[in-house]
Amino acid sequence: MAHNDMVMSCDEINKLLKRFQEDLLSEDEYQAFLAHIDNCSNCKEYVRSIGSLSIRLWELGDIKVPQDFSSTIFYKLSHPVEEARPNKSVVSKKWIIGIIILIILSALLFLVHRYIKTGQGPQDMGNAPTVVAEIIRKSEPPNDRRAKFLLDKLKAIAGGLGAPENGMVVKESRIEKVVVKEKTKVAENYQIKDVPLISEPKSLHWHFRCLEVVNNAALEGEIGSIELNIRKNLADKQQLETEIADLKKKEGAGLGEYYSKDALAVRSDEQQELSVELQKKLKEASGMTEKIKDLEDRKRRLESELRGSIKESKLTEAKRKTELLNTLSAAGVKADYQADNLLTFYSNGKKIEDLLGQILSLSTQAQPLNDFTSNVVTVADNEYNVSVYLEQDPIKTLHWHIDPIIDDKKSSLIELIKKHSSSIDYESERLVVFSIQDTELKKLRVKIQATRVPFLEYGYIEGRKQGSLSSGPIRVSVYLLK
Amino acid sequence: MQYQDELRVKHLIDYYQQRIFALAIYLIGGNHDKAYDIATSSFAKMIQAFSIFEGEKLFLTKLASAVVEKSRNIKAIPQADSFDFEDRSPERRKYLQIINTGLQALPFDEKVLLLLRDQLHLSYSDIANILRMPERNVRIQTVQVRREFRKKIEEILSGA
Numbered sequence: 001m002a003h004n005d006m007v008m009s010c011d012e013i014n015k016l017l018k019r020f021q022e023d024l025l026s027e028d029e030y031q032a033f034l035a036h037i038d039n040c041s042n043c044k045e046y047v048r049s050i051g052s053l054s055i056r057l058w059e060l061g062d063i064k065v066p067q068d069f070s071s072t073i074f075y076k077l078s079h080p081v082e083e084a085r086p087n088k089s090v091v092s093k094k095w096i097i098g099i100i101i102l103i104i105l106s107a108l109l110f111l112v113h114r115y116i117k118t119g120q121g122p123q124d125m126g127n128a129p130t131v132v133a134e135i136i137r138k139s140e141p142p143n144d145r146r147a148k149f150l151l152d153k154l155k156a157i158a159g160g161l162g163a164p165e166n167g168m169v170v171k172e173s174r175i176e177k178v179v180v181k182e183k184t185k186v187a188e189n190y191q192i193k194d195v196p197l198i199s200e201p202k203s204l205h206w207h208f209r210c211l212e213v214v215n216n217a218a219l220e221g222e223i224g225s226i227e228l229n230i231r232k233n234l235a236d237k238q239q240l241e242t243e244i245a246d247l248k249k250k251e252g253a254g255l256g257e258y259y260s261k262d263a264l265a266v267r268s269d270e271q272q273e274l275s276v277e278l279q280k281k282l283k284e285a286s287g288m289t290e291k292i293k294d295l296e297d298r299k300r301r302l303e304s305e306l307r308g309s310i311k312e313s314k315l316t317e318a319k320r321k322t323e324l325l326n327t328l329s330a331a332g333v334k335a336d337y338q339a340d341n342l343l344t345f346y347s348n349g350k351k352i353e354d355l356l357g358q359i360l361s362l363s364t365q366a367q368p369l370n371d372f373t374s375n376v377v378t379v380a381d382n383e384y385n386v387s388v389y390l391e392q393d394p395i396k397t398l399h400w401h402i403d404p405i406i407d408d409k410k411s412s413l414i415e416l417i418k419k420h421s422s423s424i425d426y427e428s429e430r431l432v433v434f435s436i437q438d439t440e441l442k443k444l445r446v447k448i449q450a451t452r453v454p455f456l457e458y459g460y461i462e463g464r465k466q467g468s469l470s471s472g473p474i475r476v477s478v479y480l481l482k
Numbered sequence: 483m484q485y486q487d488e489l490r491v492k493h494l495i496d497y498y499q500q501r502i503f504a505l506a507i508y509l510i511g512g513n514h515d516k517a518y519d520i521a522t523s524s525f526a527k528m529i530q531a532f533s534i535f536e537g538e539k540l541f542l543t544k545l546a547s548a549v550v551e552k553s554r555n556i557k558a559i560p561q562a563d564s565f566d567f568e569d570r571s572p573e574r575r576k577y578l579q580i581i582n583t584g585l586q587a588l589p590f591d592e593k594v595l596l597l598l599r600d601q602l603h604l605s606y607s608d609i610a611n612i613l614r615m616p617e618r619n620v621r622i623q624t625v626q627v628r629r630e631f632r633k634k635i636e637e638i639l640s641g642a
Contacts, residue, residue, distance in 0.1 A: 027605050027607075030605070054600040056581045057585070057596060058600055058601055060578055060581055060582060061501055061505075062500070063504050065499050066514075069495070069499050069518070070495045073522050077529060080530065221489055224489070449531070455531055456530070
């Protein structure tokens, strides 16, 4: 896998062998050297025959892998096990000092806050205008701590200020601000009615599978195994041809050097055996050629079938995407944001449940819809923000799932994304869509992965050449899992 | 598993399994069961964490990094299994066993350097990323480690 397009010939391998042994090649030459011997068995054998320590170390790696290796990996993929993080008992001094300072500062801030709070009290009402704050709540679960906390705060203020006359409706997101703002207004009274809050819609995230993969995977698998078979047969044929060449050489050695009658008789027998052996090998080689030809024909037929299947898949893909959009439209759902493979919309719980049922019936495939937020219990009257990622192939956008694990990490992740992206196209509580250049994308990916949060990438960019002038920014959508 | 193309995952496993398994075995000193566990867990972890549509080079680097970390974190070195190299000629077999003995005599980090460069053929910049040190240091240390390794082999060959 060379960094550039350098391709080496067998002659060049021969010339550069000594420098390879001594590890004096440039990285590009090194990778090109390895790429060649990976594909050229003759050169690989030749290089391996040189007795240097580095090459012996390389040869040391030729060990047998247990046959169930691959299946064990697939098993572990479907049964992930939480890894115990290694105990880091060595903590640097800097970290300890930092934590201590943080604790002291937090304690000081808390004390100052308490002092300011207790220092203030309700002002004298006099003839001040009055205000009623109505908190509208929609069937929040009884243990919604946030709603209860805010309600208690307002009640505490109301308790100190007396009974109001006029009313005011506030949304949940504004309650904190209202509470703080109204606290500073002198001589205003509040009445709290125990009514539902308007809550911020919860987020749902779906992947809708547009593409048809089953048939292609089977075909590709078969083509792959035929290719392996062809390669093996070619290697066997090469071996056979070498043996034939040796036999021909021996056969052509002639009888001239033998003078005695007995020696001549023996030599004649040997020649006959050689002839028979040679004929046998030639027949075998011819059979192998036929077999390889048949395999190549079959491979060509399957590739043609695959091309047809891919073409059909594309049509099915497009059809399935249209069906989804029509289903949403028929349900009266309008996309709030739509670009490439992502669309978002708002709807209530009941409509979403109905939609799910309709979407699942769009395809005969198992699981056309993957709900990454199946733990969210939809309530009929609650509003939800739904983002749908359409799995198609190939696409011009990437889609990431990142699990910030804790909410504090979420804001630093968003900051990181904003730092590297060219523009933010869409942002909501759990979803960010941005455009980014190739080079920045790689840096961003590495930085996110360095934070060790669970990270999955969907989709790929087809046919982009590094450094190409015609390549514009890539669009990436990021869903932050909860 | 969310990936649409299990075939591509299988290709990655088939392509890298021998190298990664070998890396694990030689890093931990030869216990096949433990190396198997490390190698398969690393593969599963990296396939989960990475898109298989990213560059394969990056995948190999991160996979090797996972194996190195897991091998480093083993608390007790398990019993080594024998290295047979049964499909080689007797002379070759003997020499490979000497190479292995010399390799196991090196400290862990030096083994990592040699194996990543001479067995996995990673670039110096990739090795620097795995070992979290500057590339220049990696180059210098590799030369020193090779010298050290050669000395150990010569000692073994001379019967010391």
